[in-house]
Every structure is written in structure tokens, then in C-alpha cells.
Amino acid sequence: MTIKVIALNTFKEAIRDRILYLLLFFAALSILVSRVLALLTVGDRAKVIKDVGLASISFFGALMAILIGTGLVYKEIEKRTIFTLISKPMRRHEFLLGKFFGLVLTLLVMLVLMSVIFLALVFFHTSTVEWKLLLAILYIFIELILITAVAILFSSFSTPILSSLFSLCFYLIGHFSWSLETLIKKIPAGLLRVLAQIVYTILPDLENFNFKTEVVHGLTIPPRVLLYSVAYGLLYTVFILTLAVLVFRRRDFI
Amino acid sequence: MRRTTSLILILGLSCLLFMGLKLEIDKASRQKIPGSSIIYVPSGKYLKTATFGFSSLMADIVYIWAIQYFGNLAIPDKFDHFVHIFSIISDLDPRYVDPYEVGALIALYDTKDVSLAIKLLDMGFAKNPDLWIFPLEAGHYAQLYKKDFPLAREYYKKAMDIPGAPDIVKRLYANAAFKTMDVKTAWETWLEVYETATDERVKKIASNHLYNIKATVDIQGLRSVLEKYKAKYGRYPDKLSDIVTAGLLPYIPKDYDQKDYGYNPKTGDVKTAVIPWKR
Numbered sequence: 001m002t003i004k005v006i007a008l009n010t011f012k013e014a015i016r017d018r019i020l021y022l023l024l025f026f027a028a029l030s031i032l033v034s035r036v037l038a039l040l041t042v043g044d045r046a047k048v049i050k051d052v053g054l055a056s057i058s059f060f061g062a063l064m065a066i067l068i069g070t071g072l073v074y075k076e077i078e079k080r081t082i083f084t085l086i087s088k089p090m091r092r093h094e095f096l097l098g099k100f101f102g103l104v105l106t107l108l109v110m111l112v113l114m115s116v117i118f119l120a121l122v123f124f125h126t127s128t129v130e131w132k133l134l135l136a137i138l139y140i141f142i143e144l145i146l147i148t149a150v151a152i153l154f155s156s157f158s159t160p161i162l163s164s165l166f167s168l169c170f171y172l173i174g175h176f177s178w179s180l181e182t183l184i185k186k187i188p189a190g191l192l193r194v195l196a197q198i199v200y201t202i203l204p205d206l207e208n209f210n211f212k213t214e215v216v217h218g219l220t221i222p223p224r225v226l227l228y229s230v231a232y233g234l235l236y237t238v239f240i241l242t243l244a245v246l247v248f249r250r251r252d253f254i
Numbered sequence: 255m256r257r258t259t260s261l262i263l264i265l266g267l268s269c270l271l272f273m274g275l276k277l278e279i280d281k282a283s284r285q286k287i288p289g290s291s292i293i294y295v296p297s298g299k300y301l302k303t304a305t306f307g308f309s310s311l312m313a314d315i316v317y318i319w320a321i322q323y324f325g326n327l328a329i330p331d332k333f334d335h336f337v338h339i340f341s342i343i344s345d346l347d348p349r350y351v352d353p354y355e356v357g358a359l360i361a362l363y364d365t366k367d368v369s370l371a372i373k374l375l376d377m378g379f380a381k382n383p384d385l386w387i388f389p390l391e392a393g394h395y396a397q398l399y400k401k402d403f404p405l406a407r408e409y410y411k412k413a414m415d416i417p418g419a420p421d422i423v424k425r426l427y428a429n430a431a432f433k434t435m436d437v438k439t440a441w442e443t444w445l446e447v448y449e450t451a452t453d454e455r456v457k458k459i460a461s462n463h464l465y466n467i468k469a470t471v472d473i474q475g476l477r478s479v480l481e482k483y484k485a486k487y488g489r490y491p492d493k494l495s496d497i498v499t500a501g502l503l504p505y506i507p508k509d510y511d512q513k514d515y516g517y518n519p520k521t522g523d524v525k526t527a528v529i530p531w532k533r
Contacts, residue, residue, distance in 0.1 A: 037300075181280070201273040208279055225282045232275040239268035246261050 002094045003101060010072065010102020015109070019067055024110060027060035031118050035125070046126050047216060050133065053118040054212045057111065058140045062171055064110055065103065065144050069151025070163035072099045073248070093245040096152060100241060103148050111141055136215040142233040143209040147171060149237045153244035157251065174206030208232050298345025313347030320353070324360050333365050337373065344377055354378030354388065358395070368399040379412070386419035393426065403433035421447070421456065425463075432467060441467050465510035466530040472507040472515065476524045479503050490522040 014020060034052030038045035073096070076082040085095060115137050123129050150170045154163035180200045187193040208229045214221050302309045320339050324332055336357075343353045354374055361371040372392045379388035393409030396402045407430035413423045428443035444467065448460035476494070479502050484490050491497055494506050494517045509515060509526055511533070516525040 201276050202269070205276055205279075208276070214284065221284065222282050225279060225284055228275050228279045228282070232272055232279060235268050235272040235275065239265060239272060242261055242265045242268060246258070246265065249258070249261075 002090050003098045006090075006095060006098020007101035007105060010099050011105045014068055014072075014103060014106040017068055020064060020106070020110065023060050023064050023067070024113065027056050027114050028117050030056035030060065031114065031121060035121060038125075046122070049122060049125055050130075050216045051212070053121065054133070054136050054140070054216070057114045057118060057137060058143070058212070060114070061107060061111055061140060061144045062147050065107055065147040066151050066164050066167040066171070068106070069103050069148050070155045070167060071160045072103060073152060073155040074158075074160050074163070092249050096156065096245055096248050097241065100148060100152050103152070104145055107144050107148065108141065111137065111144070132215055132218070135221075136212045139209040139211050139229065142230060143206055146204070146206070146209075146233055146237050146240065149240040149244065153240050153247065156244050156248040170204060171206065174204040175210075177203040177205050178207045204236060205232075298342035301342060302346050309346045310350075313343050313350050313353075316346065317343050317350065317353045321356070324364065336361065336365070336370065337377075340374055341377065344381055348381035351378065351382070351385065351387065355391065358391065362395065362399065368395055371395050384416060386413040386416040386423065389413035389416075390419070390423055390426075393430070397426075397430060403430050406430045407434055407436075421451075425456075425459065428463065432463070432470075437467055437471055461510075462530050462533055465526075465533060468510045469515070469526045469530065472509070473524045473526075475507070476503075476515065477522070480522045480524070484522065490519050492519050493517065494524075 031053045034049045034056070037052055038048040076085065086092070115134070118137075119129060119133065122133065147167065147170070151163060151167045154166045158166065177200065180196065180203070184193060184196045184200060187196055211221060211226075213219070298313075301312065316339070320343065323329070323339075324336075326332065340353055340357045343350060354377060358371040358374045361367050361374060372395055375388045375392040375395070379385070379392070382388065389409040389412035393406040393413060396409060397406035400406075407427060410423055410427035410430055413419050414427050424443060424447055428440050428447060431437075431443060432440035441464065444460050444463045448457060448464060451457045451460060476497075479497050480490055482502055483497050483500060486500070491500070494515070497503050498506060506514070511528075513527045516527055517523070518525075
């Protein structure tokens with residue numbers, strides 16, 4: 001119940017944030033610009049619109065999660081409203097989870113808005129509502145849930161600027177960590193290889209939520225991959241949130 | 255304390271689970287179209303704008319990606335967009351020499367398309383007219399794989415005219431000129447190489463070529479006169495000096511070392527006394 005109250009409050013607070021609308025504006029602009037880019041290409045124009053549109057949703061969604069998420073907990077500490085909150089009969093993990101779910105709800109609303117613009121543009125170009133694109137958007141949402149958890153984690157012990165930087169690094173590492181596999185293949189068998197393998201499996205692999213290419217090209221995705229990716233995203237989120245709770249519990253506000 | 259222990263347990267368990275899941279996901283093969291996106295980029299010029307000043311970095315990334323892409327044996331039609339992909343890199347970073355050279359090698363060895371390799375080197379030269387390496391390599395490919403000496407000569411000439419080109423370019427040019435039977439240019443160039451060379455080995459190479467050019471011209475002339483002699487007397491002369499006696503030639507030429515050419519009266523064959531490269 002407490003989590004729900006905090007979540008709804010966080011949602012109300014987040015949707016009043018001007019940054020959110022600024023990002024939404026640029027996301028919409030970027031999606032619409034895909035139409036112009038499509039004119040410059042040679043070949044399948046709808047493909048460019050879908051690629052740029054999905055990339056915009058993913059990129060701006062991540063920016064929203066990072067820029068808003070990193071300030072959520074910090075602002076409460078900075079404005080000292082945390083003192084009022086922790087004096088209530090509320091556990092710290094409830095506060096953190098409330099913040100998390102509030103932001104996830106905000107992101108869901110933003111994602112729906114961006115998706116409507118995107119699907120409308122695709123419809124305008126192809127005269128069909130391509131529902132299959134929603135699959136890619138769903139996995140973008142799972143990725144955003146994880147990024148939100150990361151932003152909350154950093155926000156619980158660092159300043160918004162540093163938290164944004166850390167979260168952005170997490171995002172970049174998450175999208176490049178797959179390349180470590182190539183490196184591992186080149187490392188001779190031994191301790192170093194085992195260590196590299198461990199690092200590889202621990203590092204986030206955000207490419208597990210990237211089904212943009214498959215969806216745009218109409219490729220079949222093994223159901224096992226879809227299922228495991230959801231489980232992977234949720235488990236990683238649980239891991240990060242647990243870490244955030246552990247860190248937040250140790251903080252002394254007095 | 256108990257709560258902290260529970261949290262650490264959750265942390266460890268979730269970590270183990272997502273690690274296990276990651277390994278499972280890696281095992282599943284996902285259908286991919288490598289490079290499917292890049293072919294829709296109209297040209298590197300547009301991509302350059304989108305890199306916000308990081309065009310060189312983007313060129314590196316596209317190049318590294320291209321190496322993996324063309325090395326992937328599972329893509330049968332990967333060479334359909336070969337020039338397009340390399341022109342993107344070229345537009346992003348025109349001074350990036352490796353992609354032109356490596357791209358040309360890929361075209362040569364993987365597609366066996368010498369013209370494509372030369373096209374890529376031409377692209378590099380168009381963007382870098384001050385770099386002799388592109389016309390030199392293009393000339394090399396034209397000579398070695400197309401046996402097109404006039405084309406090779408053209409490229410060597412371009413390379414030769416660029417300041418800083420190594421001496422070997424002039425030698426290659428002289429050789430290509432000889433192969434196209436432009437003996438005058440070949441002679442003049444080899445003579446220039448001989449006179450300007452500081453290295454004894456190069457001097458010797460130039461001298462051998464000069465010997466070969468003179469011998470080729472002399473033997474060609476002698477063969478023609480010998481045929482005239484045969485037409486007149488119904489046989490080849492017993493010795494070369496007979497063609498002077500017959501008034502067909504004012505004198506018998508000597509080789510570059512002032513030695514007599516070898517002559518076989520039965521076949522009318524004229525040969526150098528030594529093999530030019532073993533003087």
C-alpha cells in the first residue's frame with residue numbers, strides 16, 4: 001500500500017517535470033524526422049522509418065529514465081523531505097520501490113505516447129497498423145525498467161550528474177558487452193579466460209532486449225529467447241533494486 | 255540483521271539466475287541480418303552529419319564492422335553492397351588508408367574481382383591525390399592479376415609523379431613501359447634510374463634492364479634483316495657479318511656489354527651471349 005502511494009506521488013511529480021516534456025518533444029521530432037530520412041534513402045523507405053522510430057523510442061526512453069530517475073531520490077535528500085518521509089511508519093525499501101514503480105509508470109505513459117506517434121507515422125506510410133512493432137517496443141520497455149532501477153541505485157548514493165553519467169555508462173556497456181564474446185574466443189584457455197567469461201556474464205547485456213532488427217525485417221524470434229529475455233530483464237532488475245535497497249539502508253540521514 | 259541477510263541472499267540468487275539465463279540466451283541462435291541496416295544509409299555524407307563530429311570514430315566502427323561482415327562466410331550476398339559500404343567509410347574519414355587497401359585485398363582474394371579492387375583504390379586516390387600508395391597498388395594489381403600493362407603503366411606514372419614516391423615506382427613504370435613496347439620511354443627511364451641510383455644493387459638492376467632493352471631492339475632488327483636475307487638467298491647467312499657484305503645492314507650491333515650476339519645459321523635465331531639477369 002505504501003509503495004503504491006509513493007509510486008503514485010512519484011508519477012505525479014515526474015509528469016510535472018519539464019525535462020520529460022522536452023524529451024518527449026525531441027522524441028516525437030526524431031520519429032517524424034525519420035520520414036525525411038526515408039526520402040534520402042535508396043530502397044525500402046518504410047524500413048528507415050521503422051528503424052529510426054524504434055531507435056528514437058529506445059534512446060529517448062533511456063534518456064527519460066536516466067535524467068528523471070537519477071534525481072528522484074537525490075531530490076528528496078537535497079530538499080530534506082526525506083526526513084518527513086522516513087519518520088513515517090514506512091520501510092526504506094518501500095520508499096525506494098515506490099519511487100521505482102512511479103517512474104516505471106511514467107515511462108509507460110511516455111512510451112505509449114511515443115508509440116502512438118510512431119505507429120501513426122508508419123500507418124501514414126504503409127497504410128497498415130503494424131502491430132508486430134509493439135513487440136520491439138515491449139522489450140524496449142523491459143530495458144527501460146532495468147535502466148530505471150540502475151538510475152535509482154545510483155541516485156540513492158550519488159549526485160544527479162554523477163548518477164546520470166554512471167547510468168549512461170551502464171547503458172553503453174549494456175549495448176557493447178556482447179562484443180566481449182569475440183574477445184573471449186581469442187583469449188587462450190586458462191584463468192584469464194574464466195575471469196573474462198565471468199565478467200561477460202555479470203555485465204548487463206541490453207542487446208537481449210533488442211528485437212528491433214528482427215521485428216522490422218519480420219524475422220522469427222525463438223519463443224525461448226523471448227521468454228528468457230523477459231526473465232533476464234526482470235531478474236537483473238531485482239538484482240539492481242536489491243543492491244539499491246542495501247545501499248539505501250546503510251545511508252544515515254541524521 | 256536478518257533482513258540484511260535476506261537481501262544479500264536475494265542479491266546473490268538473482269545474480270546467479272540472470273547469469274545462468276544469459277548463458278542460456280547466448281546458446282539460442284537468433285536470426286540476424288548482418289549489415290542489414292547500413293545498406294539503407296544513402297551515403298557516408300549523411301552519416302557524417304549524424305556523428306556530431308565523431309566521424310573518424312564512426313569510420314573506425316564501420317570499418318571494424320565491415321571486416322567482420324565480409325569475413326562472415328554465412329552471408330552469400332555480402333558483396334552486393336561492397337562498394338557502398340567502403341564508400342561510407344571513405345566519406346566518413348577520407349584519409350583512412352586501411353579500408354581502401356584492405357577492401358581492395360578482400361575484393362581481390364574473396365571475390366576474385368580485380369576491377370573491383372582497383373575501383374576501391376581509385377576511390378582512395380580520388381580522396382587522397384597526394385598518396386602514391388593507391389596508384390602504386392592499383393598498378394601492381396593491373397600488372398599482376400590483369401596482365402594489363404598499359405593500365406599498370408598509367409597507374410605507375412601517377413604514383414611516380416607524386417612527391418615522396420619510392421624509387422621502385424620508377425622502376426615499375428620503366429618495366430611496364432617496356433612491356434607495352436615503348437622502348438624509348440623504357441630506355442630513358444632505366445637510364446635515369448641507372449644514373450641517379452646510389453645503391454649498387456639498383457644500379458645493377460637498371461643495367462640489366464638496359465641490357466635487355468638494347469638486346470630486344472637489336473635482336474628484333476637483326477631478325478627482320480635475316481628474314482630479308484633468307485627471302486633473297488633462300489637460306490640464312492652462315493655468319494652475321496654476311497648481311498653487312500650483302501649490303502642489308504651497315505654494321506652488326508653489339509650488346510650492351512659490347513659483346514657479339516650469338517647466332518644459329520640453321521634456325522636464324524639470334525640470342526644474347528648471356529642471360530640478361532645473370533650478367
